[in-house]
Amino acid sequence: MEMQNTIPKPVWWTGTIVKSLLCLFMAFDALMKIIKHPSAVEGSVQMGLPESSIPFLGVYLLLATALYIYPKTVMLGMLLLAAWLGAAAGIMYRDGIAGHPYIFPIVFAVLIVIVEFLRNGRIRTMVPFTK
Template sequence: MEATFVNPDTKSSGSKVALAGKIISALCVLFLLFDALGKVFKESHHMEGSTALGWPADQVQSIGIALLISTIIYVIPRTAILGAILITGYLGGAIAIMVRVGQPLYFAAIFGVLVWAGLYLRDEKLRELIPFKK
């Protein structure tokens, strides 16, 4: 029979990392849901903003549905990585549009980093796959 000792600091720091990731992810998800649902339900501010960026008004709802599906996939733990990839594609399109119309693109870029940071911190398998230190 072997005794195994668990360092309580390691266990609590791991849970703190995961908690930080969940908080970052939750904030990202709230914003993404706000944006997606505004587009899906054709809220006037979302429609005005999207058409000002050059999106055809009849396509804004489809874009919102794509973002909503991507966000739902991101929330489900088993499919979170696929969701992050889809959201990254969505944000890549947002960056391209911002460059085309001459608007600042830093928000979409930083938001993409936050989506992945939240997932990285809350998903131990992803941290093992992409270690920043050994």
Template sequence: METSISQPALTKKPLNKVHLAGKIISGLCIVFLLLDALMKAIKDPRSMEGSVQLGWPAEFVQAIGIVLLVSTVLYLIPRTAVLGAILLTGYLGGAIAIMVRAGQPLYFALVFGILVWAGLYLRDEKLRSLIPFRKD
């Protein structure tokens, strides 16, 4: 009598290249945004100085960091990633407005906003079906 031990079927699909690219792009965005948020939330002197130079009152920098932290954590969690991306879009839109007002280059916040959505688009099949890109 031969006994075979069967492995339980995995419920997760293997990562395809598109999904993996989305995870990498999102991961890079998350690392940077978490670092920025934490530096603002703990009132790191370099972050405080840079924010004040852009025109933010020093007493609001920590609150801005907490908003960014919450938005980034929501983006990190798959079930709330779209809400997080929407909140990050608002945050980065504000960053663009501040940069324009301060006469600074705005491309960094703009590119980051694009990368946040690109990463989510590539890793979320439902979002890709909602906003399809066609060759027609």
């Protein structure tokens, strides 16, 4: 948020709204895994993950999301979420489920990086798309 004055307000607000929606989804998914909701357990077991690992995965996802929300650790959170989503895409691709569901985590990972590009001046300086 410290770089908001160098980023146009509509761009910053667009990034903030999309980031909020992404974080809500990730936090909801993490909580469903932590409480071992039947649908979360069923989906994870279908992918070949042991049921005993589901709460740990939920804690990892919740921690990564919290790090992504906190401005001082946004880069670490972004990397941990990208790793999570990359692993999810790999597991889904390996299982060969019809309908290409592995595209969903890839789109989420790309959105996370785009959102930080829209909101964060430090990332804009690291990846300069303009002169």
